[in-house]
Amino acid sequence: MSSASAKKLNLKTVAALLNVSVATVSNAFNRPDQLSPELRQKILQQCAELGYDGPNAAARSLRTGKSGIIAILLSDSLEYSVSDPVANQLIKGVAEVIQEQGMDLLLLSSRHNTACSSAEALPDGFILYGAPSNHEQLQRILKSGKPLISVDCNLPGVAAVNVDNYAAARQIASHALAQKNGAVAVLGLRLIDSERVCRIQPDELYGTEQSISRRRLDGYLAAADKHGRQIPAQSVWHIPLNTHHFAQVAAREALTQFPRPQVLLCMSDRIALAAMTVARELGIAIPQDLVVVGFDGIEEAERFYPSLTTIAQHSDEKGRTAARRLLAGDLQTDLLMPSELMQRQSC
Structure with a gap:
């Protein structure tokens, strides 16, 4: 033909x-x-x-009002999101459910700065992963009236699937602080609006934001207070992106200061693994001289030596749960999913 x-x-x-x-x-x-x-x-x-x-998906959408497509709106760039192990787990979980229903998955980035994208009109529903950075894009999606659910963020009027980041951070910090009596440092993630690795200022230690990073920092501070310990602002690092490079820069600064910390609280497993690599280069023994904890529960954390103590937040199951709730129209209430303290060799 x-x-x-x-x-x-x-x-x-x-x-x-x-x-x-x-x-x-x-x-x-x-x-x-x-x-x-x-x-x-x-x-x-x-x-x-x-x-x-x-x-043709577009033709089917015009004919039936349904495209058979669900979109994940990523807060970061597509390149970063598909390489980030936590985002990767979530996308995998969503994809499993979508595939079971014979539907397709579309990945969109809120970092894509076009005034309007025809791709936004195609999906039957949206899963927002992380706080969208493009306000205009978010407003267009909200006005569309299509089913919507968020993961790892809270938006007014939008059902959310999260873990209790404050409680989980407090739990793992308490576990770490019970192991060592020395100085404490925090390798934080996106605590302030800056594109460079830096320590935060004293007036930035406490905030009213409800971001994931802020909830984790508040959990660390609460645990320190309970143990009669101090975490001053000068011992808290801001890391702009969850990458090995940025994490190594922050870890090297933290582990070469005086007094050297004996407890390192890291807001992601990727940050913690980079810090452990730096510690090894500096001849710092883990856990004898330094205890390190992470947050996420990525597969590499268990395979690394020494294996990493962390909070497993089961991002793949969060993805599956969000997708099932979206497809079932269960969008009236927020859901806090369980997390799990995984005690391993690093602490």
């Missing part, structure tokens, strides 16, 4: 050519569980021979 003819193919014409129903062709592409594997394979092979690649 010529390419010109192939372009005219649609569900109806293909179904007529194959002498099957429109629903059969549609199910072969979108709902494979509705057909036997043999019939589905036969339909797909015949479609390929005809030059038909499947139903």
